[in-house]
Amino acid sequence: MKIDLRDPEIRFAIEVVRAGSELAQRVRSGPSVRSLTKSDNSPVTLADMGIQAVAGALLERHFPEGVLVAEENADALRSPEGREDLEKVGDYVKAFFPGAAPADICHWIDRGKTVPGRTFWTLDPIDGTRGFLRGGQYVTVMALIREGRPEMAVLGCPNLKVPGALGQHSGLLVLAVRGKGCWGTLLGGGEHWVPFKVSDCQDITRARILESMEPGHKNLEKGRSVRERLRIVAEPLSLDSQAKHVVLAMGGAEIFYRTLSKNHPERREKIWDVAPGALAIEEAGGRVTDLKGKPIDYSCGAILSNSPGFVATNGFLHEIVLKTLSEAAA
Numbered sequence: 001m002k003i004d005l006r007d008p009e010i011r012f013a014i015e016v017v018r019a020g021s022e023l024a025q026r027v028r029s030g031p032s033v034r035s036l037t038k039s040d041n042s043p044v045t046l047a048d049m050g051i052q053a054v055a056g057a058l059l060e061r062h063f064p065e066g067v068l069v070a071e072e073n074a075d076a077l078r079s080p081e082g083r084e085d086l087e088k089v090g091d092y093v094k095a096f097f098p099g100a101a102p103a104d105i106c107h108w109i110d111r112g113k114t115v116p117g118r119t120f121w122t123l124d125p126i127d128g129t130r131g132f133l134r135g136g137q138y139v140t141v142m143a144l145i146r147e148g149r150p151e152m153a154v155l156g157c158p159n160l161k162v163p164g165a166l167g168q169h170s171g172l173l174v175l176a177v178r179g180k181g182c183w184g185t186l187l188g189g190g191e192h193w194v195p196f197k198v199s200d201c202q203d204i205t206r207a208r209i210l211e212s213m214e215p216g217h218k219n220l221e222k223g224r225s226v227r228e229r230l231r232i233v234a235e236p237l238s239l240d241s242q243a244k245h246v247v248l249a250m251g252g253a254e255i256f257y258r259t260l261s262k263n264h265p266e267r268r269e270k271i272w273d274v275a276p277g278a279l280a281i282e283e284a285g286g287r288v289t290d291l292k293g294k295p296i297d298y299s300c301g302a303i304l305s306n307s308p309g310f311v312a313t314n315g316f317l318h319e320i321v322l323k324t325l326s327e328a329a330a
Contacts, residue, residue, distance in 0.1 A: 001193050002180040010175065012062045013121075013142045013154040017173065019058070020051035020125060020140035021156035021187055023092050028132065043129045046085060048072050049109060050092040051125035051140060056108030057097050059121065067120035069145075069302055070112025071272055078106055116301040119146045124272035128241025130214060135159075137213075137243040141276035148299030151178045153276035156187050157243050163194055163250060174246055174280055182249050182283035198286040198314040199251040204230050207317055208253040210244040211236040222259065225328045230320070245277025248312055249284035255321055257311040259291065259329070269304045278312065287315040293322050 003010065027047040052072045059066045077086040086102050093100050093108075100108075112123065121144055128138035137160060143153040155174040162172045163184065171187035174196070182196040201207055209232065211223065223236065237244075237253055244256050261267050275298055278288040290296055290307040297306040313321055 001183060003175065003177050003183060008062065009144060009152060012058065013144065013152065014175065016055045016058050016142055017140050017154045017156040018187065019054050019096055021158050023047060023050050023054060024126060024132065024140060025158055026092060044072060045126060045129060045132065046089050047132065048125040049077065049089045052112055052123065053089065053093045053105045053108040054096050055123050056111035059111060067114045067117050068111045068123060069114060069116050069120050069271065070123040072109060072125065073113050074106035074109040122272045122275060127273065131240025137240045139241045139243055141242055141272065143276040143279060145275060145298055150275040150279040150298060153279040155242060155246060155276050155280060157246055158187060160243050160246060162186060166192065166194060172246065176280040176283040178279065182280045196249045196284040197251060198249060198284045199254050201254050201314060202316045204317055204320055205232060207232055207255055208234050209236045210247060210253045210256040211238050213238045213240045222328055226324055229324045229328060242277035245281055245312065248286060249280045254314045254317055257325060259309045259325065268308065269310065271298060271302055271304055274304060274310060281312050285315060286313060287318045288312045291325060
């Protein structure tokens, strides 16, 4: 294995994702599996809050001056209406930090509100919240961004089946390091790592497309048009979260794209929704660009304002997919 697992940054990211995945599974098996609604009408769970608190606490332990850019904040938990939820989040966090007080938990969560610098960590505690709520696919993801590009990423996929080389299990931990490849091992432990490689399919008609489970994240009519233009036979594979990126990196599919919303063409992706999975695909030999074929610009902070949509492929099929998406949009 080319990657040095003794590297402090790698060990930190793996610790965060493994702890986060364990906390998520505890919430999932308990009575607190429900969603709250944020100001943008997107769902958030107690697991999101708990994982971000654990990440903030571990950051203070290992890299006190480190910068975290993440999705959640503790504003709602600090309100009188959020007191009960804060207590429940505290119960989960105390499994990892027994002495955690409510003020500590809010402080750790709010470490994710830091303004990005030249080097920072980005975290999505639960990517695929609706998948988490329904018992489908979800991931905990973390990436290290340095000088405007992802340098390392870790993704924890509790419900994703692992490759045969790791045995018949569910629960996959993925590690990607720029220039050193993409690797996977069991999420629950073990240090047997297997390298991931994208599919070598070069026949577009035999390609498999990944798409979101959520209707609001896809355009069914456009998707059909793209498949017809490419003469792709197989039906799309629907998955929540950046589990799609992992499947592509493992060679389980060849194409995934996110186009601009017809009703909200100004919307852009969040850095934590793209960077970890994109690095995994690239380090597995694939390619990820925006809809114009340019590299994703990660230098803008939390919002990828310079990168409209994105296209991820096994590399062999990238240009024809870009061309077809452009024609379908015309």
